[in-house]
Amino acid sequence: MSQSRQYAYYPGCSMRATAHAYDRTARRVSEMLDLSLQEIEDWNCCGATEYMSISALQAYSLVARNLSLAATQNATDLVSPCSACYLNLRKTNDNMKKYPDLNDQVNQALAAGGISYTPGALRVRHLLDVIVEDVGFDAVAALVKQPLKGMKVAPYYGCLIVRPSVDGYDTEYPTHLDKLMQTLGAGVVDFPLKTHCCGGHMTQISEETAFELIRRILHNAADYGADAIVTLCPMCQLNLDAYQPQVNAMFGTRFNIPILFFTQLMGLAFGLTFDEAEIGSEIIPALAALGKIGQESPEQVAPKRRDKKALPMPIP
Amino acid sequence: MADSIGNHDLLQRAIASTPGGQALMECLQCGTCGGSCPSGQDMDATPRKLIAMLRAGMDDEVLSSNTPWYCVSCYYCAVRCPQQIPITDLMYTLKHIAIERGQYNKEAHVGFSESFIDYVERYGRSFEFGLATRYNLTHHPFRMVGKAGLGFQMMQKGRLNATPDPIKDMPQLTAILAEARRIESHEEAQDEPV
Numbered sequence: 030m031s032q033s034r035q036y037a038y039y040p041g042c043s044m045r046a047t048a049h050a051y052d053r054t055a056r057r058v059s060e061m062l063d064l065s066l067q068e069i070e071d072w073n074c075c076g077a078t079e080y081m082s083i084s085a086l087q088a089y090s091l092v093a094r095n096l097s098l099a100a101t102q103n104a105t106d107l108v109s110p111c112s113a114c115y116l117n118l119r120k121t122n123d124n125m126k127k128y129p130d131l132n133d134q135v136n137q138a139l140a141a142g143g144i145s146y147t148p149g150a151l152r153v154r155h156l157l158d159v160i161v162e163d164v165g166f167d168a169v170a171a172l173v174k175q176p177l178k179g180m181k182v183a184p185y186y187g188c189l190i191v192r193p194s195v196d197g198y199d200t201e202y203p204t205h206l207d208k209l210m211q212t213l214g215a216g217v218v219d220f221p222l223k224t225h226c227c228g229g230h231m232t233q234i235s236e237e238t239a240f241e242l243i244r245r246i247l248h249n250a251a252d253y254g255a256d257a258i259v260t261l262c263p264m265c266q267l268n269l270d271a272y273q274p275q276v277n278a279m280f281g282t283r284f285n286i287p288i289l290f291f292t293q294l295m296g297l298a299f300g301l302t303f304d305e306a307e308i309g310s311e312i313i314p315a316l317a318a319l320g321k322i323g324q325e326s327p328e329q330v331a332p333k334r335r336d337k338k339a340l341p342m343p344i345p
Numbered sequence: 346m347a348d349s350i351g352n353h354d355l356l357q358r359a360i361a362s363t364p365g366g367q368a369l370m371e372c373l374q375c376g377t378c379g380g381s382c383p384s385g386q387d388m389d390a391t392p393r394k395l396i397a398m399l400r401a402g403m404d405d406e407v408l409s410s411n412t413p414w415y416c417v418s419c420y421y422c423a424v425r426c427p428q429q430i431p432i433t434d435l436m437y438t439l440k441h442i443a444i445e446r447g448q449y450n451k452e453a454h455v456g457f458s459e460s461f462i463d464y465v466e467r468y469g470r471s472f473e474f475g476l477a478t479r480y481n482l483t484h485h486p487f488r489m490v491g492k493a494g495l496g497f498q499m500m501q502k503g504r505l506n507a508t509p510d511p512i513k514d515m516p517q518l519t520a521i522l523a524e525a526r527r528i529e530s531h532e533e534a535q536d537e538p539v
Contacts, residue, residue, distance in 0.1 A: 042471040047504045071513045073469040078418045079461040082440035085362065086532075090525040091465070094518060128364050134528050141524035142517040192420035193433075200424040226383045226419035233480065234454040238387050238415060271495060310502050312495075 034163060037099040037107045037151070038066035041114035041263070042074050047271075048111070048263030050307030054292035055110045055156055061172060061299055062164045066108065069099045075117040078230055089131065090138040092121040097139055097146040110156040110292070112189035112262035113229075119153040120193075155190050157261050157291065158198075161205045166212045174300040176214025179324040182294070183220040183255035184210055185246065187227055187265040200224070206291060210259060213298040218253040222246050227268040240276045243268055247276065247284040256318040257287045259294055266290060270312045287315035297322075355404040355442070363431055363438045371428040372396045378422035378432050388412040392422055392432050395439075408448040413439045415452075445533070456480060466522060469512030474505050 044052035059066050072095050080088035095118065099107045109115040125132040125148035132148055139145050160169065184206040191198050198205070201224050207217045225246060228239030246269060250258050260266045270288040277284055288311060296306040297319070308315055360366040372393075379391030388411060390398065395412050413436040422432040443449035460480045464472040477496065499505040512518065 042473075042510075045470075045510055046473055046506045047499065049503060073512050073518055074465045074471050076465065077461065077471065079458040080465070081434075081437040082413075082458055083444065083462055084526060084529055085437065085441065086529040087522050087525040090521050091518075094521055124364050131364065134525075134532075137528060138521050138525035142521040144517070144521075188419040188421075192424050193431075194424055201421075226417050226421075229417045229419070230457070231384070231415075231417055233477070234457055235387065235415070235452075238384050238417075242383055242417070271499065275495075310504060312498060312502075 033063045033065040035065050035067065035104045036154075036159065037102045037104040038068045039072055039075075039095060039099065039107060039109040039114055039118060040068065041109060041111040043111055043263035043267070047267050048290070050310040051110060051263055051266070051290040051292060053307055054290060054296045054301075057301065057305065058160075058292045058295045058299065059156075062160065062168065064159065064164065067102055067104065069095060069102065069107075072098060075111075075114040077113055077117075086131075086134055086138065088117075089121050089124070089135050092117050093125065093135045093139055093146050094142065094144065096122060096151060097144040100146060100150045105152060106154050106159070107151045108154045108156050108159050110261070111264075112155065112187055113264055115153065115155045116189040119195075122148055122151065122153050155261070157190065157206060157209070158195075160295075161209060162197075166208060169209065169295070170212050173213055173298045175298055175322070177210075177294060177298050177322050178214045179216070179321045180318060181216035181218050181254055181256045181321075182210050182259045182289075183218050183250035183253060183257070184223055185220065185250070185258045185260045185265060185269075185288075186224050187260065187262045188224065188229075190261060191224055206259065206261065209291065210294070213294060215294065218250070218255045220250060220253060220255070222249040227262075227265040229264060229268075232268055232272055236275070236279070239268065240272065240279050243272055243276050244280050244282065247273065247286055248282070250286055251284060255286065256321055257289055257315060259289055259291050261291050266311075273313050285313060287311055287313045287318050289315055353400075353402050355407060356399050356402065358442060359399060359435060359438050362441070363434050365429070365431045366435065366438070368428055368430040369396060369399070369435070372400070372430060373428060375427065377425045377427065378430075381421040381425050382416075383419060383421070384415045384417050387415045392436075396430070396432075396435075405448065407439065408443040408446065409450055411450040411452045412436070413443070414450055414454060464509065466519070467511075468509045469515055469518050470510050472506075472509040474507055475509065477505075 040052050076088045076091050136145050186203055191200050191203050194200055210217050226242055228242040231239035266288050293306045360369055376393045379385050379393045385391055390410050390412050398407050416436040418433055420433050457480050460476055
């Protein structure tokens, strides 16, 4: 490869705080993969799931400022590692293109700030999609120095990387993270709840609602013998990791499953140290799970689909 | 139109305010949305029922329902709907109208969204520490005790910043948001029945 691929990079607010491990490893791994991520100058919040219910036009305009700033950079693709940011950027880009009235209004708002955006000028991508599609599994495999053999991971996609519909990916049973983890040498368990919801902002609003959703996902991953859950979204990581002790307290369970970002595992496989891969920033310690790397290769986990006890039904 | 009661003000408004909202008229009442909803058990009406109520002109009941407030924005309903109704977006629209008319459900967490937005409008970015402390102090003061331990751990691990992280060009963002608000309230004044 003669020249590294250029991308405008939108980290999002979480990446500067709760998910700094994701941001740092995403940048590090991208560099190793020869992807050039150029952070959007002076980007603002995407509005998460809050702005849309207060004012739709303000929500779209807030996001469109980022699209406008990104479009002035030398890139055709805008990449975000956060699924919620990715959704908001993608939805604004798509809806402005699809609904001319919305486009007019958003651009009228942007004009008050002296900027504009032509919908479709950028392609909005998730970092995982960029790694899988633009770099590819072969190039990733070529960089693996320390295969993750011996460790079994449950690939957790959550909602917004595949829904609403994204071209090329199944909305309920995607497999690209599975394949990426296999490429790193990790054992990948079957994980029926891979695209179920982590509860999103509900942890702040109704613990009863949110903790049940988190419990189902942890229960399912534990049932299928995962040593760790690997995720690609700051919100999913936060909910499954930081609230795991409270979920255990609410349901009388004893889950102890570390939640890692896929870029942390890529980093480790590419030879980064635990420190460099930001291991230790998680609330549920990952050391025991990572200690399995290099041990006996995992036995094939037979799908337990017909085992009724394995179904993640609510506790009666 | 097959709907029989009410004057359908809310239905018309919901269709107009939701991109792709016209599909609401094609609802088959199949129930795939409710069956797919992870938080459906906490809702007083499933999305299917809420759409039926909306089409029947039960405006007050729809606006005071807790359903939109328990939506977790997972989009399962939207991708599974055989009629491509943007159900998740409809929930956002209904929340917005309920807030505007002051008719929202008592379980609604309007305060959380408002606190979040307040920080974004002030700094251009979200501020998790401020949000967690302010929202919990005003809404769940007793829960703060249990949360303090987690907050401390998060801070120790560098995962929670004690100060906000403002953008540089706030005047530009403020001007954009003010103009968006002006356009939207102008549009709404035209949509509302006299």
